[in-house]
Amino acid sequence: MPASTLYEVARHAGVSLATASRVLNGSNRRPGGAISERVRASADELGYIANAQAQGLAKKNSGILGLILHDVSDPYFSMIARGVQESVQDHQKVVLLASTGRGLEAERHAIATFAARRADAIVIAGSRTDNDAASAENSLILAELRRYKANGGQVAVIGHPVVGSHPDDGFHSVPVPNRELSSRLAADLAAAGHRRFLVLAGPEGLVTSDDRLAGFQEGLRHAGLDPADVHRTGFNRDGGYGAAVELGARVAAMERPEQRTRQGGGPAVCVFAVNDVMAIGAIAGFREVGLRIPEDIAVAGFDDIETLRDFTPALTTVQLPLADLGRAAVARVLGGETPAEPAGIEGTVILRRSTELP
Amino acid sequence: MPASTLYEVARHAGVSLATASRVLNGSNRRPGGAISERVRASADELGYIANAQAQGLAKKNSGILGLILHDVSDPYFSMIARGVQESVQDHQKVVLLASTGRGLEAERHAIATFAARRADAIVIAGSRTDNDAASAENSLILAELRRYKANGGQVAVIGHPVVGSHPDDGFHSVPVPNRELSSRLAADLAAAGHRRFLVLAGPEGLVTSDDRLAGFQEGLRHAGLDPADVHRTGFNRDGGYGAAVELGARVAAMERPEQRTRQGGGPAVCVFAVNDVMAIGAIAGFREVGLRIPEDIAVAGFDDIETLRDFTPALTTVQLPLADLGRAAVARVLGGETPAEPAGIEGTVILRRSTELP
DNA sequence: GAAACGCGGGAAAGCGCATTCCAACCTTGC
DNA sequence: GCAAGGTTGGAATGCGCTTTCCCGCGTTTC
Numbered sequence: 001m002p003a004s005t006l007y008e009v010a011r012h013a014g015v016s017l018a019t020a021s022r023v024l025n026g027s028n029r030r031p032g033g034a035i036s037e038r039v040r041a042s043a044d045e046l047g048y049i050a051n052a053q054a055q056g057l058a059k060k061n062s063g064i065l066g067l068i069l070h071d072v073s074d075p076y077f078s079m080i081a082r083g084v085q086e087s088v089q090d091h092q093k094v095v096l097l098a099s100t101g102r103g104l105e106a107e108r109h110a111i112a113t114f115a116a117r118r119a120d121a122i123v124i125a126g127s128r129t130d131n132d133a134a135s136a137e138n139s140l141i142l143a144e145l146r147r148y149k150a151n152g153g154q155v156a157v158i159g160h161p162v163v164g165s166h167p168d169d170g171f172h173s174v175p176v177p178n179r180e181l182s183s184r185l186a187a188d189l190a191a192a193g194h195r196r197f198l199v200l201a202g203p204e205g206l207v208t209s210d211d212r213l214a215g216f217q218e219g220l221r222h223a224g225l226d227p228a229d230v231h232r233t234g235f236n237r238d239g240g241y242g243a244a245v246e247l248g249a250r251v252a253a254m255e256r257p258e259q260r261t262r263q264g265g266g267p268a269v270c271v272f273a274v275n276d277v278m279a280i281g282a283i284a285g286f287r288e289v290g291l292r293i294p295e296d297i298a299v300a301g302f303d304d305i306e307t308l309r310d311f312t313p314a315l316t317t318v319q320l321p322l323a324d325l326g327r328a329a330v331a332r333v334l335g336g337e338t339p340a341e342p343a344g345i346e347g348t349v350i351l352r353r354s355t356e357l358p
Numbered sequence: 359m360p361a362s363t364l365y366e367v368a369r370h371a372g373v374s375l376a377t378a379s380r381v382l383n384g385s386n387r388r389p390g391g392a393i394s395e396r397v398r399a400s401a402d403e404l405g406y407i408a409n410a411q412a413q414g415l416a417k418k419n420s421g422i423l424g425l426i427l428h429d430v431s432d433p434y435f436s437m438i439a440r441g442v443q444e445s446v447q448d449h450q451k452v453v454l455l456a457s458t459g460r461g462l463e464a465e466r467h468a469i470a471t472f473a474a475r476r477a478d479a480i481v482i483a484g485s486r487t488d489n490d491a492a493s494a495e496n497s498l499i500l501a502e503l504r505r506y507k508a509n510g511g512q513v514a515v516i517g518h519p520v521v522g523s524h525p526d527d528g529f530h531s532v533p534v535p536n537r538e539l540s541s542r543l544a545a546d547l548a549a550a551g552h553r554r555f556l557v558l559a560g561p562e563g564l565v566t567s568d569d570r571l572a573g574f575q576e577g578l579r580h581a582g583l584d585p586a587d588v589h590r591t592g593f594n595r596d597g598g599y600g601a602a603v604e605l606g607a608r609v610a611a612m613e614r615p616e617q618r619t620r621q622g623g624g625p626a627v628c629v630f631a632v633n634d635v636m637a638i639g640a641i642a643g644f645r646e647v648g649l650r651i652p653e654d655i656a657v658a659g660f661d662d663i664e665t666l667r668d669f670t671p672a673l674t675t676v677q678l679p680l681a682d683l684g685r686a687a688v689a690r691v692l693g694g695e696t697p698a699e700p701a702g703i704e705g706t707v708i709l710r711r712s713t714e715l716p
Numbered sequence: 717g718a719a720a721c722g723c724g725g726g727a728a729a730g731c732g733c734a735t736t737c738c739a740a741c742c743t744t745g746c
Numbered sequence: 747g748c749a750a751g752g753t754t755g756g757a758a759t760g761c762g763c764t765t766t767c768c769c770g771c772g773t774t775t776c
Contacts, residue, residue, distance in 0.1 A: 003473075003509045005762055016726045021764060032724070047505060052475045053420060054762035056411040057731045067455075073440035073681070075433065075665055082431035085457050094471060097425075097455045099443050113452060115361075116410045147405060151361045237668070277665070284668040307433055307635070307665045310595070310642040323431070363732055374756045379734060389754070412732035415761045721774075729766080736759080743752070 004046040013042035025050055056118060060152075063093045065330065066114030070102045070126040075305045076275070076322065080125045080158060083326025091334050093120065104129065104137035111144045114153075121154035121333035125326070127235075128160045131205030138163040145171065154333035158325050160207040172332035174325055174345065178208055178302075179215035181318045181347045185272070185300065186219025188349050189316075193357045194270040194298060197228035198251060200243050200282055201274050202235030209235055212274040212302055228272065240278035244271075244285025251297060267298040270355055276301035276308055276317055283315075283354070298355040314352035321345060362404040371400035383408055414476060418510075421451045423688065424472030428460045428484040433663045434633070434680065438483045438516060441684025449692050451478065462487065462495035469502045472511075479512035479691035483684070485593075486518045489563030496521040503529065512691035516683050518565040530690035532683055532703065536566055536660075537573035539676045539705045543630070543658065544577025546707050547674075551715045552628040552656060555586035556609060558601050558640055559632050560593030567593055570632040570660055586630065598636035602629075602643025609655060625656045628713055634659035634666055634675055641673075641712070656713040672710035679703060 010020035015035060023031050023039045030036065042048075056062040065088050069077040081097070088095045096119060098110035107124075114122050122145075130138070142164045145155055149170060156172040165171055189197070199216055202209030217227045231247060233239035251269050273279035279301030283293050291297050293313055301308075304319035325345055368378035373393060381389050381397045388394065400406075414420040423446050427435040439455070446453045454477060456468035465482075472480050480503075488496070500522045503513055507528060514530040523529055547555070557574055560567030575585045589605060591597035609627050631637035637659030641651050649655050651671055659666075662677035683703055 007762075017763080018726060018728095018765080019724090022725090025764085027764080029724080035725085049470065049474050049505075051415075051762050053411045053414045054731090055764075057409075057415055057733090058762080058764040060731080062411060071440065072430070072443055073433070073436045073664070075431070075436070078431045078433070078436035078439075081436075081455075082429065082457065085430060085455060089457075094475070095455045097439075097443060097453050099440065099447075112407065113410075116407050117452070118409060118411055147407075280665070280668045287670075305665070306431070307638075307663070310638045312645075312670050365732075375733080376735075376757080377755055380755090383734080385734080387754080393755085409732050412761090413734075415763090416732080416734040418761080717776105719775090722772090724771085725769090727766105727768080729764105731762105731764085734759105734761090736757105738757085739755095741752100741754075744750085746748095 003051070004048050006048070006050070009039065009043045009046055009048045012046060013039045015039060024048070025055065060118075061120050062118045064096050064114075064117055064119040065091075065093050065334070066096045066098065066110070066117070066119040066122040068098050068100060068107060068110050068114075068122065068124045068126070070100055072097065072099050075277070075307055076303055077125060079306065079322035080326040083323030084123055084125075084330055085326075086323070087327045087330035088334070091330070093334070100126070102126070102129075104134055104141060108137065108141045108144050111141065111148060115144070115148045115151065119153060121156065121330075122148065123156045123158065123326070123329045123333065124162075125158040125329070127202075127206050127208035128163050129205050130163045130207050130210075134163070134205065145169075156329040156332045158329050160211070163207075172329070174328045174332065176208075176320065176325065176345060177347060178211040179218070181320075181349065182212040182215030182272075182274075182302070183219035183222070185302070185316075185318055185349045186216045187223055188351055189270055189272075189300065189355060190220065190223035190225055192351060192355065194355065195225060196269050197225075198247070198269055198271045199228045199230045199274065200240055200271060200278055201230055201232050202239070202278075203232055206235055209274045216272055233278075235275065235278065237277045237281035240273050240281030240283075241285040241288075242281075244282040245288055248286050248289035248291055248297075267294055267296055267357075270298040270300065272300045272302075274302055276303040276305045276315065279315055279317070279354075280308060280311065294354050294356050295358075298357075300355050304350060313354045313356075316352045316355040317350055319348045319350055321347070361409070362406050364406070364408070367397065367401045367404055367406045370404060371397045373397060382406070383413065418476075419478050420476045422454050422472075422475055422477040423449075423451050423692070424454045424456065424468070424475070424477040424480040426456045426458060426465060426468050426472075426480065426482045426484070428458055430455065430457050433635070433665055434661055435483060437664065437680035438684040441681030442481055442483075442688055443684075444681070445685045445688035446692070449688070451692070458484070460484070460487075462492055462499060466495065466499045466502050469499065469506060473502070473506045473509065477511060479514065479688075480506065481514045481516065481684070481687045481691065482520075483516040483687070485564050485566035486521050487563050488521045488565050488568075492521070492563065503527075514687040514690045516687050518569070521565075530687070532686045532690065534566075534678065534683065534703060535705060536569040537576070539678075539707065540570040540573030540630075540632075540660070541577035541580070543660070543674075543676055543707045544574045545581055546709055547628055547630075547658065547713060548578065548581035548583055550709060550713065552713065553583060554627050555583075556605070556627055556629045557586045557588045557632065558598055558629060558636055559588055559590050560597070560636075561590055564593055567632045574630055591636075593633065593636065595635045595639035598631050598639030598641075599643040599646075600639075602640040603646055606644050606647035606649055606655075625652055625654055625715070628656040628658065630658045630660075632660055634661040634663045634673065637673055637675070637712075638666060638669065652712050652714050653716075656715075658713050662708060671712045671714075674710045674713040675708055677706045677708055679705070
């Protein structure tokens with residue numbers, strides 16, 4: 001029992017294909033009431049379901065939005081995915097998902113796949129990588145994106161723009177103020193009394209990580225403090241864990257500068273892990289080597305992942321409206337209610353127990 | 359600059375449409391070497407990208423797998439999504455995502471949408487709801503699924519089968535041994551010395567929750583213990599939190615049965631929250647009212663969510679190979695390397711600090 | 717009352733591709 | 747050397763739908 005076609009519905013209702021099409025699938029010409037009734041009844045009776053592929057071929061749009069993520073199971077991305085998904089649903093479209101596992105070639109491939117499916121728009125989330133090793137692949141990605149755009153597709157990137165892209169390319173972007181927020185985090189931490197810092201950053205060239213690092217240092221400088229030490233590691237939980245185990249003892253042994261003047265304890269060092277899962281890993285690692293948070297060492301993260309809100313000690317972090325990021329990206333490419341927020345997305349520094357001083 | 363078509367490539371290479379089609383998009387007839395070369399070169403030069411919609415229309419499959427989830431941002435589902443995504447990628451297909459937010463009508467709509475796109479297969483994850491209120495919508499879902507299947511689609515359900523479905527329907531399923539594992543958890547907890555239990559369950563009719571509850575009681579019975587008290591609440595973090603705040607004081611005041619015989623403390627009650635996020639919420643709630651875990655009250659969860667592995671105290675839970683669940687579902691519907699695992703999926707009870715007795 | 721007009725419905729031309737026939741060609745085998 | 751069988755490339759058809767164009771009809775206008 002193959003699905004019934006529009007043609008069958010038309011015949012069953014005693015009208016032409018054109019008429020059936022007009023009444024069932026939106027057209028600017030609405031056939032007369034009686035006929036519409038009849039067609040709709042026939043469609044119902046036959047259990048007609050329009051073939052979206054054929055429609056897509058005939059009209060020139062597919063109703064598909066392609067979403068490219070590094071990893072759906074990462075809470076950062078899954079939250080963005082949720083925002084995208086919701087918005088897209090409002091637009092009566094559907095989302096096609098691709099996970100790249102941070103691979104640039106996989107990303108290029110995903111773009112090509114979406115292009116092949118004639119996706120109306122593509123939203124890319126996830127940090128760009130910008131270093132020599134990646135430059136060849138970055139330009140392939142750029143080329144693919146340009147071709148896609150030239151064929152009428154819309155592109156939005158969440159976070160840093162595509163490496164090498166030019167404003168004229170017309171790629172939309174939803175900037176994430178990583179730099180500013182990290183700077184503010186540094187300022188707040190300094191204001192709270194922290195003096196020495198260590199940043200657990202991702203690999204060099206990972207733009208999000210680099211931005212957060214740079215912003216943090218900037219904030220420190222504004223506060224009149226020395227720049228933080230930097231330790232590069234994996235941009236994930238294990239990176240944070242490994243670094244903590246490796247550095248734990250050394251870091252804890254550092255002398256707290258004002259220990260002489262101000263009585264008493266508190267951690268000598270405040271560690272800023274450039275994202276929450278790294279921070280969680282780091283905390284686990286520090287504990288592994290016998291350090292207490294925040295008594296022996298303070299830890300701050302970035303993202304404010306929902307699942308981690310009940311973590312103990314409560315994690316100091318920067319809240320990012322992840323779902324909104326996704327929604328904003330969709331608004332950029334599919335139009336609709338784009339509020340006055342093209343200016344950007346807000347975030348908030350949240351100081352919690354993990355960086356508390358006695 | 360519209361995308362170039364196969365026809366243009368063929369003309370550019372001086373061959374027929376048929377030949378070009380045969381060399382570029384897999385066919386069982388491979389044209390001769392020289393010609394293939396030429397066609398491929400032309401395609402390259404013109405930047406040809408096959409139109410998947412047209413291909414889908416001509417062949418009768420779309421290369422699309424539809425994935426239906428309750429909520430992408432829920433770590434349970436996002437992990438399944440990851441498994442599905444990976445497998446699907448291996449099959450050179452693409453995944454279409456739908457989130458229902460636990461709405462049955464949304465689920466039906468998602469199925470219809472996927473059917474319209476002529477998805478090759480549909481994978482449904484997420485607990486079924488089985489109660490009177492849902493029965494009308496459940497049968498609509500069932501009807502939609504049957505129609506989809508009748509048109510040649512494959513269906514796989516992770517967890518409990520579709521409510522009302524009959525084995526003859528031929529829907530694949532990836533059973534999750536919720537009952538057995540909960541039973542085992544109860545047994546292990548009993549063996550560890552716990553005697554009184556409280557289950558924080560989801561709303562009645564939510565099959566996953568009901569199964570875990572029933573299994574737990576069963577395990578308790580086998581261990582010769584009294585059945586646990588049951589408190590129904592939301593199947594999410596806030597449900598756990600609310601219940602904990604509400605019940606905290608009362609629960610903590612309960613007398614530990616063998617307190618007379620065996621010296622000393624330990625929690626009087628062990629709380630089993632039917633999923634990890636509820637457990638986390640419960641822990642936060644209990645703390646809110648001044649209770650310590652596990653000294654004053656023990657808490658266990660279910661799922662072993664990855665992000666929660668570094669939680670303190672480490673959460674006793676049941677590990678479920680979520681990504682494998684997704685992979686298995688894809689294997690069922692798309693074939694391929696289906697190991698000898700159609701028998702089912704394994705899980706493991708993991709006793710951690712959150713239920714430790716002194 | 718005739719001409720101009722608007723409107724509702726239908727015929728038909730694609731959209732970009734896979735695939736079934738066909739015809740021409742090239743191998744074989746005896 | 748010739749027929750039978752196997753290849754190979756091409757013409758044509760159709761997948762299910764949208765949309766343009768056209769035609770016939772009932773209205774309006776002077």
